[in-house]
Amino acid sequence: GNSVTQMEGPVTLSEEAFLTINCTYTATGYPSLFWYVQYPGEGLQLLLKATKADDKGSNKGFEATYRKETTSFHLEKGSVQVSDSAVYFCALRRILGNQFYFGTGTSLTVIP
């Protein structure tokens, strides 16, 4: 079947620390992969995406590389800010499919 497993939270980091949130997936075929961010009380916003193997998605200093060999799409940022505090969701969309599969979310708190 199709599923996404991401790192359990919560994660607490100091400002300017390096961030990694792990995400691995199981899917038939070659899915598209996404990272979404959710700020308190809001809906989800797309952070970045990758649609084929070895693609790197990037946005606002965040990056993730589609690794087919390890079925992973880990989210990284070199230097986090307090404003990055949010919940992060990894997701996949199966090729030719209408459904999206989300991880359980990882809560990140960045302290000054």
Next chain:
Amino acid sequence: SQTIHQWPATLVQPVGSPLSLECTVEGTSNPNLYWYRQAAGRGLQLLFYSVGIGQISSEVPQNLSASRPQDRQFILSSKKLLLSDSGFYLCAWTPTGGGNSYNEQFFGPGTRLTVL
């Protein structure tokens, strides 16, 4: 540009009362539409999705139902709310057409439902 609206933003309802949440999308035609529920501190649970008017797929058996009376309108309903229906309800859409398999979902601002 496309926008997605949800209302109400916040709702407090007694157990056993009915529910109607509405979602509308502007600036696109024939979108795929989705309803998710997010319990406090939890991930997303897909409730329903629709690929066209009157076409609803249910993912989780429960006392909720969905309808799509118009192309860009998606409604979530219940005849009698349960305490366990409390949560944050999110509507989302994706474009259809060529290359749509690579497209992301776009989410609305959500409705916070509290059942007392």
